[in-house]
Amino acid sequence: MAGNLEFIHQEQVQGTALTINIENVFSDKYDIYKVVYSGFVQSTNVSNGIEGFRFINASNSVNTGNNYAYAVRNMLSSGTISISPSTAQSYIWIGMITDRVEDGSTSGVAYIYNPYNSSTYTFVNSQASGKNSSEKRFSKGMGVYQVAERVTGFQIVETNSSRSFTHGTITVYGVK
Amino acid sequence: MLIKINQEIVSSSTSYVELTGMTNAYDVYLLTFNNVTLSVDERDLRLRFLESGTVNETANYDYAYNVMDASSNSEDPVGTSNQTSIDLTLNTGTGTSEMVNGFVYIFMSQISSQFTYTTMETSIYAHTARGRGIHGGGVFTQQSTVNGLRLLNLSGANILTGSFKLYGLKK
Numbered sequence: 049m050a051g052n053l054e055f056i057h058q059e060q061v062q063g064t065a066l067t068i069n070i071e072n073v074f075s076d077k078y079d080i081y082k083v084v085y086s087g088f089v090q091s092t093n094v095s096n097g098i099e100g101f102r103f104i105n106a107s108n109s110v111n112t113g114n115n116y117a118y119a120v121r122n123m124l125s126s127g128t129i130s131i132s133p134s135t136a137q138s139y140i141w142i143g144m145i146t147d148r149v150e151d152g153s154t155s156g157v158a159y160i161y162n163p164y165n166s167s168t169y170t171f172v173n174s175q176a177s178g179k180n181s182s183e184k185r186f187s188k189g190m191g192v193y194q195v196a197e198r199v200t201g202f203q204i205v206e207t208n209s210s211r212s213f214t215h216g217t218i219t220v221y222g223v224k
Numbered sequence: 225m226l227i228k229i230n231q232e233i234v235s236s237s238t239s240y241v242e243l244t245g246m247t248n249a250y251d252v253y254l255l256t257f258n259n260v261t262l263s264v265d266e267r268d269l270r271l272r273f274l275e276s277g278t279v280n281e282t283a284n285y286d287y288a289y290n291v292m293d294a295s296s297n298s299e300d301p302v303g304t305s306n307q308t309s310i311d312l313t314l315n316t317g318t319g320t321s322e323m324v325n326g327f328v329y330i331f332m333s334q335i336s337s338q339f340t341y342t343t344m345e346t347s348i349y350a351h352t353a354r355g356r357g358i359h360g361g362g363v364f365t366q367q368s369t370v371n372g373l374r375l376l377n378l379s380g381a382n383i384l385t386g387s388f389k390l391y392g393l394k395k
Contacts, residue, residue: 133295135355169321223226
């Protein structure tokens with residue numbers, strides 16, 4: 049029986065950007081997608097998190113409404129373990145923390161379920177590893193985009209205008 | 225590289241799903257499931273293994289997981305031994321969009337002198353419309369060779385929908 053982890057798309061951060069839109073990567077060919085991101089850094093010396101994922105519908109519109117829920121388990125190298133839960137958010141946090149290139153970066157994997165099915169919500173499982181100048185953090189999380197619509201892509205978003213992305217690679221695979 | 229071994233697409237009520245075809249061609253297997261709904265609220269999807277085509281229903285399954293809940297800081301850790309299956313989810317619902325998605329990695333299943341080990345992660349829209357997930361692992365404490373798996377509920381719920389796929393990780 050044929051089957052595979054099939055490459056769909058790869059994109060690198062070019063210049064500086066607060067949002068990175070990965071469009072038209074989800075289709076009826078797959079139910080589950082694997083998104084690998086690596087080496088994400090920002091332009092300023094910060095010790096903060098990146099908001100995370102928003103989804104793009106078939107009209108190529110990014111949903112910025114409060115339609116997202118998530119829970120992320122944070123595991124810090126200091127030994128602190130905690131959970132970050134949230135409902136009615138405008139993004140799904142996937143545990144990304146980073147810094148300027150001298151001080152750290154973040155990489156990880158997210159699995160996305162059912163995005164192209166217009167009658168179901170879209171679900172996420174995430175795993176992240178990252179470092180900034182104040183901590184090293186590892187995380188596992190779940191998220192739900194609570195709109196039943198056809199989702200064709202996603203956005204990685206940072207809402208603080210002084211923290212543009214300067215480096216990073218995103219690769220999307222379909223789980224056939 | 226993933227090689228698909230078997231799949232089952234459920235679109236009408238069934239008491240269980242079986243995926244067979246696990247052989248020593250692969251050391252590690254991946255089970256994925258999405259769009260899974262059960263017929264009764266507050267149930268869970270569970271995993272058993274097959275040996276020579278026969279499901280093992282004995283109390284030889286241990287597992288532990290932590291819960292992530294979008295509405296709560298509660299972790300609700302679960303750890304238990306000598307069960308008759310491994311729990312993969314919790315609090316399934318029959319309401320709008322309530323469903324289960326996730327994946328399980330399966331290790332050591334082809335070494336007859338060893339136990340079979342699993343890790344799992346799920347993303348759930350649970351009963352009463354809650355975003356939830358679990359991550360954890362399990363052990364099938366039987367020294368045997370596994371050739372398949374069964375997914376089911378133990379409390380009278382049927383599987384109504386779902387896509388279940390079993391992959392081998394190419395050596």
